[in-house]
Amino acid sequence: MALPSSDCVVAEQLCLSDSTCNATYRTLENCVLAKTRLLSLDHDSRVRCLNAELDLGNSSLLHCRCHRRMKRQEHCLRVFWTVHSSMTDGYFSLETSPYENPANEEHWKTDYNKLAALVSGSQLAGDATNPCLRATHICNLSKKCFRLRTDYASICTKRAGSEDVCDRRKCHRGLRNFFEKVPEDFTKRILFCPCQDEFCGERRRKTIVPDCSFQYNTKPNCLWLLDFCLEDRICKSRLADFQQNCQPVDMSPDGCSLHNHAACLQAYMGMIGTPMTPNYVSNSSVEVSLWCTCENSGNQKEKCDQILGMFESNKCLENTIWSQMHLKQRALERQEDFLYSSSLSFQGDSASTSLSSAMSQVAEGKTQRDSSKQSSMPMASSVYSGAATSWPSLALFLPLLLSPH
Numbered sequence: 001m002a003l004p005s006s007d008c009v010v011a012e013q014l015c016l017s018d019s020t021c022n023a024t025y026r027t028l029e030n031c032v033l034a035k036t037r038l039l040s041l042d043h044d045s046r047v048r049c050l051n052a053e054l055d056l057g058n059s060s061l062l063h064c065r066c067h068r069r070m071k072r073q074e075h076c077l078r079v080f081w082t083v084h085s086s087m088t089d090g091y092f093s094l095e096t097s098p099y100e101n102p103a104n105e106e107h108w109k110t111d112y113n114k115l116a117a118l119v120s121g122s123q124l125a126g127d128a129t130n131p132c133l134r135a136t137h138i139c140n141l142s143k144k145c146f147r148l149r150t151d152y153a154s155i156c157t158k159r160a161g162s163e164d165v166c167d168r169r170k171c172h173r174g175l176r177n178f179f180e181k182v183p184e185d186f187t188k189r190i191l192f193c194p195c196q197d198e199f200c201g202e203r204r205r206k207t208i209v210p211d212c213s214f215q216y217n218t219k220p221n222c223l224w225l226l227d228f229c230l231e232d233r234i235c236k237s238r239l240a241d242f243q244q245n246c247q248p249v250d251m252s253p254d255g256c257s258l259h260n261h262a263a264c265l266q267a268y269m270g271m272i273g274t275p276m277t278p279n280y281v282s283n284s285s286v287e288v289s290l291w292c293t294c295e296n297s298g299n300q301k302e303k304c305d306q307i308l309g310m311f312e313s314n315k316c317l318e319n320t321i322w323s324q325m326h327l328k329q330r331a332l333e334r335q336e337d338f339l340y341s342s343s344l345s346f347q348g349d350s351a352s353t354s355l356s357s358a359m360s361q362v363a364e365g366k367t368q369r370d371s372s373k374q375s376s377m378p379m380a381s382s383v384y385s386g387a388a389t390s391w392p393s394l395a396l397f398l399p400l401l402l403s404p405h
Helices: 008-016 019-036 043-058 073-083 112-120 123-129 131-140 143-156 168-181 184-191 198-208 222-230 233-245 261-271 298-312 315-346 350-376 380-384
Strands: none
Touching: 008 019, 008 073, 019 043, 019 073, 073 233, 112 131, 131 143, 131 184, 131 198, 143 168, 184 198, 184 261, 222 233, 222 298, 233 261, 261 315
């Protein structure tokens, strides 16, 4: 992907080529390093850090952004947070997303509709009664979707008879690779498939292999989960993007301040594979939550509830997920009607009939191989089948990290 001029990696290169900008940027890098190591700075050092950030406000670094699918994403995010990180309590805000507006990003061209037609034209057409299973079968026909889904499933799944816990960090990385590199035509349908029964709902809930990626043996405190997230550059970036694009407001008809369900949905999926990975709360509900609790939060109980409420009591997110599922349900019904009527035209064309038959065999062969893999990995069976108000700025929680220890 070509890097636009607003890319933070390009903006950093431009800054480093200028002696004045270079010196200011290096100063700010040292300030961020001191913050990361929780080193206390005297008054003059804090002023110098703040001035360096203000001086860079006149450079191309101020408005630079990153792309979700770029190869040097972590480097880009490091540049962004260097420029937007202030050493003054309350000045820092996570409400500015480091990511480019989704509308400005290049739209993926995919073969989803073609593969969906193969599944509908094969003996797997009965999957219409289970949208989650149908979405899985379509994914299995795509080399990239099948490979990356297989990768994270094998990483996140415990081996039979093994008492070792899964490698959560690698599991999260595998999930991020899947949701970043596989076109949303596939990932949205797998994660937000509209279910009518709990069997389908269980497949949906287990899409991200929650035993490894979502749950701990005991629920941690949500304040600890936030601290852990803010120390991770990827998680902090995804949380900032989520806060910006899924900000709820009472007076909005759709519950969202930006009125952009597509951006909110993408931001939610971006949280999957981070320390603050959300998931469905049950097999019979479309409600989502974090795996954390606010018990024993002491005088931080209100702040803890606000963190949990970003997912549990967020009308914007709730309406976004419901709209996506409702939209896909109607699209499935229209597609089934269309494919049924279109299939009648194949009957008089021997070449088309042969092609349709060959495509059905490909789909069935993929499914059989998929089933054989499931039998060797117990958890993989689940995977392969598988009134709100605006929350306050997360700057309120930064003192938890910035306070001296």
